[in-house]
Structures are given as structure tokens and as C-alpha cells.
Amino acid sequence: MSNTLLPKLYKTMKRIRTFEERVSELFIKGESAGTMLHLSIGEELGPACVGTAMQENDTFTTHHRGHGIFVARGGDPNRMLAEIAGKKDGYCKGKGGSMHIADMTLGHLGANAIVGGGIPTVVGAAMSYKYLKQERVSVAFFGDGAMQQGILYESMNMASLWKLPVVFCCINNQYGMGTKIENAVGVKDFSKRAESFGLNTLHINDLDVESAYHKSKEIIDSARKFKPGFIEIECYRFYGHARMDKSPYRDESEESEKRKLDPISFASNQMIKNNILDEADIKKIDNDIMIEMDKAMEFAINSPINEETEIFKDVYSENDPLPVSLDEKINKILNN
Amino acid sequence: MSNLNQNYFEKITYRDALRLAMHDAMQEDKNIIIMGEDVANYGGAYGATKDLLKLFGKERVIDTPISEPAIVGAAVGAAMSGLRPVAELMYVDFFGMSMDQIANQLAKIRYMFGGQISAPMVLRTQGGTGRSGGAQHSQSLESWIMHTPGLFLSMPAKPNDAYHLLRHALKIDNPTIFIEHKLLYNTTGTLDKNDIGAPFGKANILRKGKDVSIISYSRMINYAEKAAEILEKENISAEVIDLRTLYPLDRETIITSVNKTKRALVLSESYYTSSVPSEITSIIFENCYKVLKKPVIRYTAEDTPVPVAPNLEKNYIPTIEKIVEYTKKVCN
Numbered sequence: 001m002s003n004t005l006l007p008k009l010y011k012t013m014k015r016i017r018t019f020e021e022r023v024s025e026l027f028i029k030g031e032s033a034g035t036m037l038h039l040s041i042g043e044e045l046g047p048a049c050v051g052t053a054m055q056e057n058d059t060f061t062t063h064h065r066g067h068g069i070f071v072a073r074g075g076d077p078n079r080m081l082a083e084i085a086g087k088k089d090g091y092c093k094g095k096g097g098s099m100h101i102a103d104m105t106l107g108h109l110g111a112n113a114i115v116g117g118g119i120p121t122v123v124g125a126a127m128s129y130k131y132l133k134q135e136r137v138s139v140a141f142f143g144d145g146a147m148q149q150g151i152l153y154e155s156m157n158m159a160s161l162w163k164l165p166v167v168f169c170c171i172n173n174q175y176g177m178g179t180k181i182e183n184a185v186g187v188k189d190f191s192k193r194a195e196s197f198g199l200n201t202l203h204i205n206d207l208d209v210e211s212a213y214h215k216s217k218e219i220i221d222s223a224r225k226f227k228p229g230f231i232e233i234e235c236y237r238f239y240g241h242a243r244m245d246k247s248p249y250r251d252e253s254e255e256s257e258k259r260k261l262d263p264i265s266f267a268s269n270q271m272i273k274n275n276i277l278d279e280a281d282i283k284k285i286d287n288d289i290m291i292e293m294d295k296a297m298e299f300a301i302n303s304p305i306n307e308e309t310e311i312f313k314d315v316y317s318e319n320d321p322l323p324v325s326l327d328e329k330i331n332k333i334l335n336n
Numbered sequence: 337m338s339n340l341n342q343n344y345f346e347k348i349t350y351r352d353a354l355r356l357a358m359h360d361a362m363q364e365d366k367n368i369i370i371m372g373e374d375v376a377n378y379g380g381a382y383g384a385t386k387d388l389l390k391l392f393g394k395e396r397v398i399d400t401p402i403s404e405p406a407i408v409g410a411a412v413g414a415a416m417s418g419l420r421p422v423a424e425l426m427y428v429d430f431f432g433m434s435m436d437q438i439a440n441q442l443a444k445i446r447y448m449f450g451g452q453i454s455a456p457m458v459l460r461t462q463g464g465t466g467r468s469g470g471a472q473h474s475q476s477l478e479s480w481i482m483h484t485p486g487l488f489l490s491m492p493a494k495p496n497d498a499y500h501l502l503r504h505a506l507k508i509d510n511p512t513i514f515i516e517h518k519l520l521y522n523t524t525g526t527l528d529k530n531d532i533g534a535p536f537g538k539a540n541i542l543r544k545g546k547d548v549s550i551i552s553y554s555r556m557i558n559y560a561e562k563a564a565e566i567l568e569k570e571n572i573s574a575e576v577i578d579l580r581t582l583y584p585l586d587r588e589t590i591i592t593s594v595n596k597t598k599r600a601l602v603l604s605e606s607y608y609t610s611s612v613p614s615e616i617t618s619i620i621f622e623n624c625y626k627v628l629k630k631p632v633i634r635y636t637a638e639d640t641p642v643p644v645a646p647n648l649e650k651n652y653i654p655t656i657e658k659i660v661e662y663t664k665k666v667c668n
Binding site: 059090091092093094095096100102103104109110112114117118119120121122123124125126127128129131132138150151154155157158161313314315316317318319320323333336 | 367369413417441453508509623
């Protein structure tokens with residue numbers, strides 16, 4: 001058994017969780033842009049295993065609960081938190097925010113606030129890679145909600161028909177906002193749906209991140225050879241849908257029971273049990289992460305806000321005139 | 337398209353001008369691909385991509401499944417990753433299927449992502465009445481697009497403009513919606529490839545006039561020109577303005593013309609209410625109200641779904657007779 005892989009995956013999961021905790025703190029401090037902040041605490045295994053199994057040039061889109069995936073793919077917490085705070089130093093100059101964070105240099109083709117909206121993007125990206133003969137895979141991350149959107153199946157069909165280097169990755173956290181999966185789905189076997197499109201499928205329903213990594217890597221490696229795949233990772237959303245949601249639709253007993261299924265404690269126990277790291281080593285990792293994320297929060301809070309004219313930038317290409325402001329339009333009429 | 341390398345065509349159809357534009361663009365830029373329902377083997381429902389499969393192969397001219405949302409969505413992803421797709425939706429009515437990918441994704445990518453990237457693609461489609469296509473195959477939905485910042489919108493009426501605007505759309509870094517009209521494909525005109533062409537945002541004054549401005553685009557331009565000929569015989573000099581692109585919109589040409597003629601009729605197959613014509617009308621009012629001699633008339637389709645019955649469909653959109661009648665009243 002590898003001695004470095006599990007600590008690496010552990011560290012990724014812990015960074016995701018600590019990052020999400022800082023997002024929550026940013027909100028409490030009144031420094032976040034709005035309240036539409038969807039935390040992935042409890043769901044770290046999927047982003048860690050799939051994100052790590054992808055190669056450097058691979059690309060991806062995410063759903064609205066996508067911070068963790070971006071952290072796993074190398075997103076800089078400083079610029080991520082600055083984006084979530086709506087600040088100038090954010091990845092999208094604060095104009096995208098939590099739900100539209102993107103970074104082309106790291107292959108992040110965009111987070112999406114429309115359920116399923118970013119799925120066909122990876123199909124098109126994969127069309128490009130195949131046509132341009134680039135050995136790259138594009139992965140669409142989405143939740144169980146998107147399993148009920150038609151565009152997923154249009155995309156799966158195209159990926160299968162054109163043999164594209166695509167992986168569809170469903171992070172099934174059991175809830176579509178407040179609706180439990182049992183109330184949204186006739187047949188819960190998602191892999192069967194993907195199989196019917198001829199995709200390679202993988203269903204992960206345990207807490208062993210290392211084995212999930214190896215299995216995910218197989219799916220991603222075959223996608224690189226033009227055999228598209230589907231991965232479902234079952235997990236549990238430890239907290240509400242968004243920062244303001246107190247989850248009145250589910251029992252506290254359910255939550256406390258499910259929170260025991262924690263992939264991070266599981267990985268930590270595994271490392272100790274197998275003498276990979278001891279408690280002191282793990283504490284050191286955790287501490288370093290805390291320091292990193294505290295600094296990121298400080299960075300976000302201190303990042304400058306945008307000039308007002310930023311509203312008009314980036315609607316059209318830089319060669320085009322900026323849209324005319326309302327003030328200018330109205331004054332032109334009044335002064336006529 | 338007898339000779340593809342010809343630079344000047346005395347008479348070419350609107351359809352062939354579009355085919356030629358795609359052909360020439362694809363020869364110049366290897367990253368241009370065409371994708372859509374029946375664009376390859378069939379050559380496009382209206383023949384606009386005929387023979388392109390033979391010339392460029394199936395890697396570049398791609399028949400897709402009937403999945404309009406994913407056709408647009410995949411084109412967006414391809415455009416973000418190095419290709420320059422021309423996606424075709426067979427009917428503009430199918431925007432109803434694809435509107436999330438058009439309005440929430442394509443139009444907003446550059447903005448949401450802080451200017452990091454755009455999706456430089458062309459979405460070609462066609463709309464309009466005239467073939468008894470009914471309520472789901474005959475609409476004019478350009479107002480949906482004009483209502484969505486982030487998109488360029490082109491609706492040429494003439495083969496020369498169709499060629500040059502499509503060529504231009506395939507060079508710029510903005511996503512462009514290109515709406516053709518099903519009854520324009522067989523119409524003919526000249527094409528001069530060396531013409532500097534129709535840049536986006538520049539209207540064309542097809543006919544100079546002094547008494548009234550008729551402002552229009554797409555197929556209704558041909559109605560406007562015929563009406564102007566009739567009006568001339570009755571001593572009314574109508575200026576006919578072909579907008580050619582609705583975003584960017586050439587406000588200056590509209591305002592200058594109406595300041596001169598002091599009367600205006602806005603002509604379109606779009607709706608009367610909350611539409612491109614109502615937008616143009618308010619631009620005229622805001623900028624020319626001091627000189628206007630009569631209220632601005634927007635002559636449009638009726639505010640109803642499109643009927644199939646030929647007699648109803650004919651009168652659902654403007655008629656040349658009524659354009660003449662209303663223009664005369666405006667000039668009274």
C-alpha cells in the first residue's frame with residue numbers, strides 16, 4: 001500500500017473542509033457576497049478522489065456546490081475566497097462569485113448555477129480535444145439533482161455516440177435542496193441509466209478514499225482512450241442547502257447519524273491504523289491547513305472592491321465599445 | 337455555386353451566399369466546424385450546408401442527435417476549448433428548448449468568468465412565416481435575443497450582407513446569433529466578396545427618401561422596398577433602412593434619418609408588444625420627439641400565435657398594401 005497517496009488525499013479533503021468552514025465564517029463576518037453559498041462539508045471524498053485522479057491538462061465544470069472540486073484541482077484559496085467575497089482579486093474579479101467561479105489556466109471551465117447547465121460544456125470541450133488531437137479528458141461534476149435533468153442524457157448520448165473523452169461525475173448528497181432523493185427519483189440506480197448509454201460506470205458508496213481514487217482513475221484513463229464514463233459518489237450533505245438553510249425538512253437524528261460517516265475521520269483513522277502517519281503528523285497537517293485558510297480569509301477581506309465601471313466590462317469582447325450606462329442614456333435624452 | 341473561387345456574383349441566392357460564407361471561412365480557419373440536426377448528409381433542412389460534408393469531411397460537418405439544448409451546450413464547450421463552431425438549430429422556435437444554454441450560458445460566459453474567456457461561436461437558425469408552418473415553426477423570436485446582453489444578433493435580408501455578416505461573425509470574439517428567414521433562401525442578389533461588407537452595427541440605407549423613414553430588417557426589407565416603389569408613384573419619398581444587425585444596433589442611422597424625415601414606420605415580423613419594433617420605436621421617440629410630425633407606427637405581426645391557414649397567416653404579418661396605407665396616413 002502506498003504511503004504517500006492516502007496522506008495526499010487526506011490533505012485534499014481536509015483543505016476542502018477547512019476552506020468551506022472559512023466560507024461560512026466569511027458569511028458570519030458579513031464579508032461574503034450574499035448568502036447563496038453552497039457548502040460541500042461531508043462530500044469531500046468525491047472531489048478528492050476524482051480531482052486527484054485527473055491529469056494536469058484535464059478540464060472540468062462544476063455545479064453550484066463546487067468549491068471542493070476546485071480546491072482539489074489546485075484552486076488558490078486566496079483568490080477563491082476573494083471571489084466569494086465579490087472582490088477585485090477574485091478569479092472572476094468578483095463578478096461570478098461562489099456559483100460561477102472559473103479559471104481557464106487550471107482547466108476550470110466554470111461553476112454553474114443552473115442544475116445540469118455545465119454538463120454539455122464538457123461534451124464540447126471533449127469534441128475540441130479529439131479534433132485537435134490533445135490527450136485531455138473533460139469531467140462534468142454535478143449533484144443528484146442533475147440526474148433528473150434532460151440535458152444530462154442528451155450529453156451522455158453524444159459522448160457515447162462520438163466516443164468522447166468525457167466523464168460524468170455525480171456527487172450524490174441525497175438532497176436536491178430540501179427534497180430527499182426518495183421523493184425525486186423513481187429508480188435510484190443511476191449507474192443503470194449510464195450503462196444504457198454504453199458508458200463505463202462506477203458507483204462509490206463507502207468512505208475509503210484511496211480505493212475510490214484507484215477506481216476513479218480507471219474510469220478517467222479509459223475516457224482518455226475514448227470510452228466515456230460515469231461515476232456516482234454517494235455521500236451526505238452535512239449542513240443545509242445554502243448558508244441560511246437550517247434544514248427544517250430533515251431530523252436532527254438523521255443528521256447526527258449521517259455525520260458519523262465522515263470520510264475525513266475515516267481517512268485519518270486508516271492512516272493511524274496502518275502506521276502511515278501518527279496523530280502528531282495529522283495534527284501538523286491540520287494546523288498548516290488552518291494557517292493557510294486563515295491567511296486566505298484575510299486576503300479576501302483585505303482585497304479591494306471593484307471600480308463602479310466594472311459593471312460594463314466583459315459583456316462583449318475588448319474590441320467592442322462598452323455598453324452605455326443608463327445615466328449617460330438618460331442624460332442624453334434629457335439634455336436633447 | 338458553380339465556381340467557388342469567383343469573387344463576384346451577379347446573381348446568387350441567399351442560401352448559396354451563406355453556403356459560400358461557411359465554405360470560405362472553413363477553408364481559412366481549420367478550427368471552424370459545423371454541427372446540427374441534418375446539416376451533413378441532408379445538407380441542412382433549407383440546404384444552407386449542402387455539399388459541405390463532401391468538401392470538409394465528417395470531422396468538421398457533424399450531424400447531431402435531435403438534442404437542441406446539448407447542441408448549443410456542446411458548441412459552447414467547443415468554443416471555450418479552441419474550436420469555432422457554427423451550430424445550427426433548424427427552426428428559431430427551438431430556442432424554446434435551448435434557451436438555458438443560449439441565455440444563461442453562452443451569453444454570460446465572458447461576464448460571469450470576469451473576461452477570462454468567451455465562446456466565439458455562431459448559432460445559425462431561421463424563422464418567420466410563409467410556409468404554413470404553424471405556431472411552432474414560424475415565429476420571429478429575435479426579441480428574446482435582443483433582450484439578452486452578451487449576444488450579437490444578425491438578421492440580414494440580402495445575399496451580400498448574409499455572406500459578409502456570417503464571415504465577420506466567424507472572425508470576432510463574440511457569440512453571434514444569426515437568424516435567417518425561411519422565405520429568403522431562394523431570393524437572389526449580387527455578391528461581391530471584395531466588398532468591405534456589412535460590419536456589425538452598421539445599417540444600410542437601401543433607398544434614400546425625404547418624407548418618411550421605414551425601418552426594418554430580414555424579409556420585411558423586401559416588403560419595405562416594394563412599398564417604397566408604390567409610394568414613390570404617389571409622390572411619397574420613403575427612406576428604407578435595413579438594420580442588418582440588431583446587436584449592435586445602429587441607433588445613429590435611425591435617429592439621423594427620422595430627424596430628417598420627421599416620420600417613421602417600424603416594420604417587422606416580430607410582435608408589437610415588448611419587442612424589437614417597440615424598442616426601436618422608443619429610441620425614435622426619445623431622440624426625435626421634438627421633430628416628429630406623427631406618432632411612430634410599429635407595423636408588426638399580430639400579438640397572437642402564428643396560425644396555419646394560409647389566408648390567416650398572410651394577414652398575420654404585415655402586407656405591402658397595408659404598409660402603403662399606413663405610410664400614407666403617417667405622411668398625411
